[in-house]
Every structure is written in C-alpha cells, then in structure tokens.
Amino acid sequence: MADKETVIGVETRVSGEIRGGEDLVVKGRVDGKIQLSHALTVEKGAVVQADVDVRSLVVSGTLVGNTVASESVRLLASARVVGDLASPRLIMEAGAAYRGRVDMGDIEAARAAVASRAAAKPAVGRTEVARESLAPSRVPPRVAAPPKTAVLAAKAAPRFVAPAGGEKSGETGPASPPAFPRVAGAVGAVAPPWAKKKVRRR
C-alpha cells in the first residue's frame, strides 16, 4: 500500500457500485458499476461485470460491460472483453478477445449514453440489477447439474417406481404419490430416450 490504491482481492466479490478518486485493481470479482477519476486494472483471473467510467483501463482478465475511458484502454493478451469501448486511445495486444463496438471519437457522447442507460437501470433497483448480472454466470453450473441427476434418476426410477406402485401403493398412498409423479414427470420429460436406449442395450 505504498501508493493510494484500492484492491479487490482474489477471493473477494463486490456487487454494487464502486466510485472514487484513486487507482483500483480488481483481482476478484465486481458486479455493478465502477466510476473512477483514476485507473482501473482488471487482473488476470478477475471478472468484472460492470459499466465502467474511468480515466484509463487495463484489462488482462474478463470484463463484461460498457466502458468509457477518458484517456486510454489497454487490452492485454489474456483479456476477454465484451461490451462497447469509448476511448481516444485503444491498445489491443495479440491474443486479446473482444466483442463490441469501439468509439474513439466523441467520448462525452458515449459517456452520456452510458449514463442515460445507467440512469434508466436504477429505477429497477440496484440490487436487482446486480442479481440480473450475476445470473448468467451462476446459472450455467446449476443448469448443467440437473441433467446428470435426471439421467441417474432415469436409471434408478424404473426399478423403484415399479415395486413401490405394486406393493405399497395402498399404505403410503397419501404421502408418496405427490413425490413420485414429480420424479416420474421430470424423468419422462428429460430422459426417456436415454432410459429406453439403455434398457434395450441391456
């Protein structure tokens, strides 16, 4: 901490708004908005999902959001950036991945555009915006998991369902039926091709 500098560490996540008058280094994760009169550095491994308004920007990590930099933007080789960039200077190293629109002309117009978009968002609520922006990155793993369990359930379900229906339907009737249709329904919707194929193979 020799110089004035703010660091968001590797294991730290900020969701909301960061603004101020000193350099900011993000090594962890920021979701929301970043507004600085100084430099922002998004380090390798860091993920920033935010609208950014800074003097200069250096990215070697991942940045998703619209950026206005009044001085310069530098995308290093390991940078992964999606979003519009507005800056009078742009340096992009070989290897940097970028998708978006670049405007090296009228920075003030770009800033106004970002500001007006940002002004429209808070009406929804900052936390909701933050949650929305979290959703895409968090959801995939959760979505990816169910199919596996569904497949497992497909393997297991036919064996369980048949005996339960035959032997205990009278006793456990009131409690269990609501549970089975759900499982059976999920299996039926997702996995019957798999289940059938495997049964046939065996």
Place this chain on the structure above:
Amino acid sequence: MANTVIGSSIVVDGEISGEEPLVILGTVKGKVVAAGHVSVEAGATVEADIEGQNVTVGGKLTGNVTARERLELRPESKMIGNAKAPRIVVADGATFKGNVDMDV
C-alpha cells in the same frame, strides 16, 4: 497483508463478500460479509452490517456487527449498532451505542 483494500477516496455502494482479509479506509454502504478479518480503519466511514471472523473498528461504523471470534473497538472509533461476538474489546475513548450480545 490484507488482500482487499478499499482506499480512502473510494466509495463502495453495495455488498462486499470474500474469503480474505478486508481493510476499509474509505466509505462502504450496504453489507460486508467476510470469512476473515475485517478492519474499519481510522478515517473510514461504514454504513453497513458487517459479518466476519475478527472485526476491528477504528473509524466510524453505523450498522450491526457479527464477529465469530472477536470485535475490537479502538480508542478513536465510533460505532452505532448492535454488536454480537463471543469476545468484545472496547478501548478507552471509543464511542459505542447499541446492544451487546456475547452469547452468554
């Protein structure tokens, strides 16, 4: 050395969560959830509920603190809010208003 530092001229409006030491020199509004040490340094202004292992307050804090291990209010600190921690240290000169819950 702290891994996350919120500098003196920085304002964070939202939630900070992490697994590493956090030092606040600037302004934080919202919520702080940390697995490690949280330090609100002299000159810092925090309007947030803080959760952490050890929490040290040297600046101005408005909000509830839950420390799993220890809460320390330094001499120059000013805290308004409820404090929940098994061990609480209040230094001479600290200003504090709120409930104390030491899980007795």
